[in-house]
Amino acid sequence: xxxxxxxxxxxxxxxxxxxxxxxTLIVGVLHRINFAxxxxxxxxxxxxxxxxxxxxxxxxxxxxxxxxxxxxxIVVERISFRNLNSEEASITAALSSLAVGLxxxxxxxxxxxxxxxxxxxxxxxxxxxxxxxxxxxxxxxxLVLALTxxxxxxxxxxxxxxxxxxxxxxxxxxxxxxALLGIPxxxxxxxxxxITSALAAVAGLMFALRVGTVNSDIGITFALKALAVIAxxxxxxxxxxxxxxxxxxxxxxxxxxxxxxxxxELVVWGFxxxxxxxxxxxxxGSVFHGAGARA
Amino acid sequence: xxxxxxxxxxxxxxxxxxVYIALSxxxxxFGASAFMxxxxxxxxxxxxxxxxxxxxxxFLGAAASGILGxxxxxxxxxxxxxxxxxxxLGITMSMVVILENIDFVGGTVGLGGMSxxxxxxxxxxxLVVGAALWWVSKSPLQRVLDAVxxxxxxxxxxxxxxxxxxxxxxxxxxxxxxxxxxxxxHYITFVxxxxxxxxxxxxxxxxxxxxxxxxxxxAALGAxxxxxxxxxxxxxxxxxxxxxxLTxxxxxxxxxxxxxTKRFLxxxxxxxxx
Numbered sequence: 001x002x003x004x005x006x007x008x009x010x011x012x013x014x015x016x017x018x019x020x021x022x023x024t025l026i027v028g029v030l031h032r033i034n035f036a037x038x039x040x041x042x043x044x045x046x047x048x049x050x051x052x053x054x055x056x057x058x059x060x061x062x063x064x065x066x067x068x069x070x071x072x073x074i075v076v077e078r079i080s081f082r083n084l085n086s087e088e089a090s091i092t093a094a095l096s097s098l099a100v101g102l103x104x105x106x107x108x109x110x111x112x113x114x115x116x117x118x119x120x121x122x123x124x125x126x127x128x129x130x131x132x133x134x135x136x137x138x139x140x141x142x143l144v145l146a147l148t149x150x151x152x153x154x155x156x157x158x159x160x161x162x163x164x165x166x167x168x169x170x171x172x173x174x175x176x177x178x179a180l181l182g183i184p185x186x187x188x189x190x191x192x193x194x195i196t197s198a199l200a201a202v203a204g205l206m207f208a209l210r211v212g213t214v215n216s217d218i219g220i221t222f223a224l225k226a227l228a229v230i231a232x233x234x235x236x237x238x239x240x241x242x243x244x245x246x247x248x249x250x251x252x253x254x255x256x257x258x259x260x261x262x263x264x265e266l267v268v269w270g271f272x273x274x275x276x277x278x279x280x281x282x283x284x285g286s287v288f289h290g291a292g293a294r295a
Numbered sequence: 296x297x298x299x300x301x302x303x304x305x306x307x308x309x310x311x312x313x314v315y316i317a318l319s320x321x322x323x324x325f326g327a328s329a330f331m332x333x334x335x336x337x338x339x340x341x342x343x344x345x346x347x348x349x350x351x352x353x354f355l356g357a358a359a360s361g362i363l364g365x366x367x368x369x370x371x372x373x374x375x376x377x378x379x380x381x382x383x384l385g386i387t388m389s390m391v392v393i394l395e396n397i398d399f400v401g402g403t404v405g406l407g408g409m410s411x412x413x414x415x416x417x418x419x420x421x422l423v424v425g426a427a428l429w430w431v432s433k434s435p436l437q438r439v440l441d442a443v444x445x446x447x448x449x450x451x452x453x454x455x456x457x458x459x460x461x462x463x464x465x466x467x468x469x470x471x472x473x474x475x476x477x478x479x480x481h482y483i484t485f486v487x488x489x490x491x492x493x494x495x496x497x498x499x500x501x502x503x504x505x506x507x508x509x510x511x512x513x514a515a516l517g518a519x520x521x522x523x524x525x526x527x528x529x530x531x532x533x534x535x536x537x538x539x540x541l542t543x544x545x546x547x548x549x550x551x552x553x554x555x556t557k558r559f560l561x562x563x564x565x566x567x568x569x
Contacts, residue, residue: 269385
């Protein structure tokens with residue numbers, strides 16, 4: 001029973017991690033918070049819904065969510081971050097992206113209404129369950145866990161081993177020096193927004209698969225917690241976001257398991273406030289952020 | 296213009312001012328709806344279960360909000376910039392869940408039975424708070440706030456108690472939000488915890504940005520425009536968040552440095568380490 005809860009917590013934590021990784025990467029590269037990120041996560045589910053209603057193919061829905069999410073990311077970068085690039089404008093840019101997120105939310109409300117819509121492809125994975133290491137899995141859980149693992153590993157590979165990733169690391173380390181060395185800083189920013197938003201949209205689709213419905217609330221009720229996760233893991237720290245996401249997912253599952261019910265929602269914010277008080281740089285510190293940001 | 300709309304407008308002006316007051320000491324907060332909820336629930340409990348008249352209950356609600364603002368603000372204001380935003384977001388998100396789990400105040404079902412708020416209470420509150428803000432803007436206190444907001448390190452080196460100034464501003468802002476909450480509860484007569492969700496806080500911040508962060512007139516103007524116009528124009532009523540968001544986006548694009556940076560230099564996401 002508790003093993004089942006652990007698997008469930010890891011799966012939810014994996015989704016937190018996918019959203020948080022994107023947020024933290026943007027903090028690392030641009031020193032900005034992208035509040036539209038949570039709504040891109042939400043839109044991912046609706047993109048999946050549209051594709052699934054037209055063509056009953058889950059891989060196609062995933063790919064569609066990936067690219068639409070990525071393009072939305074580039075749009076957000078253009079609207080909210082490109083022109084607001086001075087050091088003083090970071091809060092302004094965050095507020096602008098918040099407005100973009102609000103816009104996406106309202107447009108989704110106008111097109112699909114405010115009620116959750118059931119997702120057609122949930123049964124395509126087959127019902128029933130299988131047993132692994134003495135823990136029961138339903139297919140959706142297996143898919144979400146496996147896909148999260150794959151996406152995080154691919155992201156690791158891209159960041160650490162490819163030319164693109166080297167550029168991203170260079171810009172996050174020192175944007176001015178990177179520009180002097182001929183790295184196209186603006187283009188790197190677009191790449192980061194594409195990658196992170198695409199991941200968020202896919203995560204949103206996986207969330208829809210898990211709960212069986214597409215819901216316009218999840219940006220605020222679920223993905224917003226990823227903001228707490230990046231503070232817990234350390235702003236700008238990729239592995240902090242992954243470990244923080246899994247940790248928060250596990251803690252929430254444990255809170256539910258031990259009968260705290262809805263109070264489990266408090267876990268992530270309480271944990272964040274404690275971390276910020278005791279260890280302001282986050283559990284894993286940060287390679288990108290100096291002490292001046294927190295003081 | 297109906298008196299209902301006028302009362303809602305005054306409540307929104309108070310909410311915008313609660314954000315503005317904290318902001319004038321350099322603390323951008325997304326906690327307004329949490330303190331509005333505290334004020335609303337404390338005042339509601341006092342009138343419904345303890346039988347107090349409405350106005351004293353609202354004042355006590357505002358006081359409770361201010362005291363809790365002081366208590367929450369103490370840890371929250373140790374962090375700043377983006378971390379302060381996250382902490383206040385956390386307070387807002389947690390407050391809804393906490394209220395839903397207290398059966399004494401009705402849990403998820405909600406709290407009902409308050410009544411008695413008229414438009415004159417709202418207008419009176421706006422006049423009193425507005426007069427206080429006007430007095431502060433003419434007094435040396437404004438220079439203290441300016442110093443703390445623009446550069447807290449310099450302010451500290453001049454002997455100002457930066458933490459105390461920020462904390463007081465945060466608590467006063469919370470109290471104003473609490474009073475707005477009390478009025479709102481006694482106007483709407485029935486509230487549920489999720490009426491105080493994070494969107495209320497986001498709107499309150501956007502009122503201030505829309506109107507300008509430089510003075511308290513701006514916040515009042517932003518709140519008034521965004522409350523009254525949507526009721527008068529059909530298209531705006533249906534597309535309220537869209538119109539609102541587009542206005543903010545365009546405003547921030549046309550003034551790339553943003554209205555907020557003009558007197559708001561120390562709030563930064565990060566000073567680059569290099």
